[in-house]
Amino acid sequence: xxxPYIGETLQFYSQDPNVFFxxxxxxxxxxxxxxxxxxxxxxxASPEAARFVLVTQAHLFKPTYPKSKELMIGPSALFFxxxxxxxxxxxxxxxxxxxxxxxxxxxxxxxxxxxxxxSWAGSGIINTFHEMKKFSFDVGIVSILGQLDDYYKxxxxxxxxxxxxxxxxxxxxxxxxxxxxxxxxxKRLSQILSEIICERKEKKMVGKELLGGLMNSKDEKGQxxxxxxxxxxxxxxxxxxxxxxxxxxxxxxxxLHDNPKLLEAVKAEQKxxxxxxxxxxxxxxxxxxxxxxxxxxxILESLRMASIISFTFREAVADVEYKGYLxxxxxxxxxxxxNIHHNPEFFSxxxxxxxxxxxxxxxxxxxxxxxxxxxxxxxxxxxxLEILILIHHLVTKFRWKVVGxxxxxxxxxxPIPQHGLPARFWKESATY
Numbered sequence: 001x002x003x004p005y006i007g008e009t010l011q012f013y014s015q016d017p018n019v020f021f022x023x024x025x026x027x028x029x030x031x032x033x034x035x036x037x038x039x040x041x042x043x044x045a046s047p048e049a050a051r052f053v054l055v056t057q058a059h060l061f062k063p064t065y066p067k068s069k070e071l072m073i074g075p076s077a078l079f080f081x082x083x084x085x086x087x088x089x090x091x092x093x094x095x096x097x098x099x100x101x102x103x104x105x106x107x108x109x110x111x112x113x114x115x116x117x118x119s120w121a122g123s124g125i126i127n128t129f130h131e132m133k134k135f136s137f138d139v140g141i142v143s144i145l146g147q148l149d150d151y152y153k154x155x156x157x158x159x160x161x162x163x164x165x166x167x168x169x170x171x172x173x174x175x176x177x178x179x180x181x182x183x184x185x186x187k188r189l190s191q192i193l194s195e196i197i198c199e200r201k202e203k204k205m206v207g208k209e210l211l212g213g214l215m216n217s218k219d220e221k222g223q224x225x226x227x228x229x230x231x232x233x234x235x236x237x238x239x240x241x242x243x244x245x246x247x248x249x250x251x252x253x254x255x256l257h258d259n260p261k262l263l264e265a266v267k268a269e270q271k272x273x274x275x276x277x278x279x280x281x282x283x284x285x286x287x288x289x290x291x292x293x294x295x296x297x298x299i300l301e302s303l304r305m306a307s308i309i310s311f312t313f314r315e316a317v318a319d320v321e322y323k324g325y326l327x328x329x330x331x332x333x334x335x336x337x338x339n340i341h342h343n344p345e346f347f348s349x350x351x352x353x354x355x356x357x358x359x360x361x362x363x364x365x366x367x368x369x370x371x372x373x374x375x376x377x378x379x380x381x382x383x384x385l386e387i388l389i390l391i392h393h394l395v396t397k398f399r400w401k402v403v404g405x406x407x408x409x410x411x412x413x414x415p416i417p418q419h420g421l422p423a424r425f426w427k428e429s430a431t432y
Contacts, residue, residue, distance in 0.1 A: 007035025021045070021310070021339050031325055041332040042325075043311070047346070047365035050335035052322060053314055054372050061314035061333055068171035068179070072163060072186055073239055074232025089233060092217055094378040096210040097143065097237075102382050103286040105143055106389065110284055112138045113390045117398055120425040125403050128253055129420035132246035139386045140241045144234055145196065146209040155192050159185040160238065167239075186235075193231040210237065237379065244308050245383045247414045249390065251306040252298060254417045255353050256395075257402050262298070262355070267395045269294045274396040289388045297355035299387055303369035305353055307338040308414050312371055337368050400425045 001007055012020055012034075021043070024032050030046040044050060053061050062082050065073075070080055078089035095101060116135045120126050137157065141148060148156075166182025173180055197215060199205075206212045214230045225233075256263045273288050274280050311334040320327040327333060342350045346366040347357060370377035377383075394400070400423050408418030 001033065001035040001040070007038075007040075012036050021336055022342070025339055031323065036332075039332045040328075041334055042327050043334045043336055044322075045336045045339040045343075047340055047363070049322065050337070050340065050368065050372065051365045053333055053335050054312070057320070060317055060320050062317050064313050064315040064332065066171075069167065072167050072182060073236050074186075074190075074228070076229040076232035077236030078233055079236060079240070088217070088219065090378060092213045093210060093233070093237060096208070096213045097379045097382050099381050101208065102143065102385055105382075106286050106289065106385070107283055108142045109139055109386050109389050110393070112142065113386070113393050116390075117393055117425065121398060121427050123425075125422050125424050127420035128423050129246055129250045129416045132249040133242055135390065136242045136245040136249070136386065137238070139245075139382070140238045143241075143382055144210045144237055146207045146211065148196070152192060152196055156189065159188045159192065160235075163189065163235075164239075164242075189235060190228060190231045193234060194227045197227055197230060210234065240377065241379050241383065243414055244377075245386065247308045247416050248299070248302055248306065248383070249387055250416055250421050251308075252302045252387065252391065253394075253400065253423065254402065254421055255302055255305070256298070257400065257423075259353060262353075263395070266295050266298060266391070270392050270395050273392065280396065284389060284392060289385060289392075292388050292392070294355065295388060295391055296384070297358045298391075299384060300358045300367075300369075301353060301355040304341045304347065304367060305351075306415060307341045307369070309369070309371065310338040310415070311336045337371075340366055340368070397428055398425055399428055 024034070024043065025045050030049065031042065031044055033040065033042050035041065044053065059082075063079055065080060070077075073080075078086055078093060081089070112135065116131065116138075120131055137160065141153060141156065162185035163182045166178040166180075166185075169178040169182070171179050173183075196211070200211070200215065206215050211230070211234065214225055214233060218224050256266065269292060273284070273292070277284065277288075314333045314335075316327045316329050316331050316333055319329050340346065343366075344350050346363055365372065370380040370383075403422045403424060405418055409415050410418055
């Protein structure tokens with residue numbers, strides 16, 4: 001269990017999670033305990049255990065986050081809840097981010113992708129991860145709030161980034177600290193969203209995007225959601241959509257860069273679509289994004305290799321017995337997706353980047369990049385769509401070269417390539 005109070009938190013945050021988790025698993029097996037962030041935890045590294053916690057016995061394990069993070073996102077955000085409120089909110093979020101709802105977003109996402117790539121091409125060396133965060137934020141805004149005027153967009157962006165910066169900092173109320181600045185910026189975000197809600201009510205502009213769904217929703221007693229509940233859920237979905245998608249995109253660029261043969265094959269697939277679109281003068285269609293079969297496998301393999309979400313936190317709401325082990329009430333329970341994704345029993349030669357492994361569907365509960373069960377990520381279709389669209393434009397019109405060291409991973413808290421993958425982008429027609 002490590003040191004008193006701090007447990008193994010320092011090792012956990014300073015080591016490659018592959019090393020931390022796999023050394024434990026080798027020593028103790030697929031179920032072991034530790035002490036992290038002030039909490040006793042049980043770690044589970046098998047598909048059956050993940051299914052037990054997240055699906056079949058999900059009612060015995062509630063989603064849990066440190067209080068400081070709950071406050072930062074907003075206590076009414078759906079992923080802090082269970083029961084009726086969670087079910088109602090999840091349906092709303094899922095329906096607004098379902099394939100039927102997001103197919104109309106293809107032109108908007110395409111415009112954001114092209115604009116982002118154009119700006120990178122003239123900017124020298126860029127931090128790929130930071131730029132991907134901006135891209136996924138803009139996609140998040142258009143998919144959650146629909147068309148928004150520039151003033152609101154800028155205000156949301158400015159305050160959101162302050163919140164984002166303080167989210168993983170040490171929670172303290174000392175004025176001027178990252179955390180305190182983030183708390184203040186979070187209050188401003190609520191005010192901005194209240195203004196947007198008020199304006200839309202006045203103009204009767206309640207659309208079909210997530211904001212419109214939340215504004216129209218009423219519970220069984222006919223009560224609408226409060227502005228704070230709406231704001232918490234919008235910020236929650238934005239948070240969930242941004243860093244994770246940006247991390248995956250950054251890894252995809254690294255994996256393609258490091259696998260020239262694979263890059264050529266992806267390019268060939270995308271060039272065929274580009275040609276059928278009259279050399280790119282026609283817009284991409286939803287149907288075309290469904291036919292990017294190799295590119296899609298590259299996304300799946302990147303999700304497996306990088307395992308952006310290494311684990312998820314749950315808390316036992318009662319004493320639970322699993323395979324002869326007692327999980328005491330109040331202990332945190334962590335299904336370890338990363339260990340399962342990197343287990344040679346389920347994925348042969350797991351440290352080799354090989355998209356062809358997804359020509360056959362993985363065994364049940366061995367591949368969970370978006371989680372599983374009632375708390376699985378409801379935005380996974382949107383994430384995949386924006387990645388496909390960006391890759392299409394990147395490989396058909398641009399080139400990129402990673403600058404500096406090729407290896408190394410940093411954690412903040414999601415794993416990303418060292419230094420955010422510094423790279424230089426240029427248009428394919430231009431000489432480098």
